[in-house]
Amino acid sequence: MPTKAWSQPIKIQIGFGSRRVEGPFQALIHLAEHWPRRTGPRFVRAGIACKAAVEGRIDAEDARQEFLEAAKEVGLYLH
Template identity: 45%
Template sequence: MYDIKWSSPIEVGFAPGSAQMVQGPSEALNCLANLWPDRRGPLYVAARSVCRAAVAGRRSAEEARELFISATREAHLKTQ
């Protein structure tokens, strides 16, 4: 298991006036499991899978980052 970081962190607004800084696939998995809204579609499932694979060293951190961003868009979450 690797604690890898993304090239650039993602700030995600899960609640009005509150944002979470996500710096890598491990933190993304935590957000997907514990902070995600009820909007869970195919990109959510894909992001969860690729983040797990990145943590295990089977996929790149940047692949996980791109899918996580796509999942935030699918869930209509604000990102920076």
């Protein structure tokens, strides 16, 4: 199972702290366990893309972009 890291981690806010998400596998964990709203097209696309990247079906950077957009949508992305 490929676990390729992204070129740049994405920093997200979880509760009162922050976490660095460094690749699609970590992103899937955060989508499943820490996401505030598990609905909507960005959430769904991020989940599909990250799973596909973990399975080696798409480039990890494409999954990064989908995860980034999903994080922005729910206000978790930290600049």
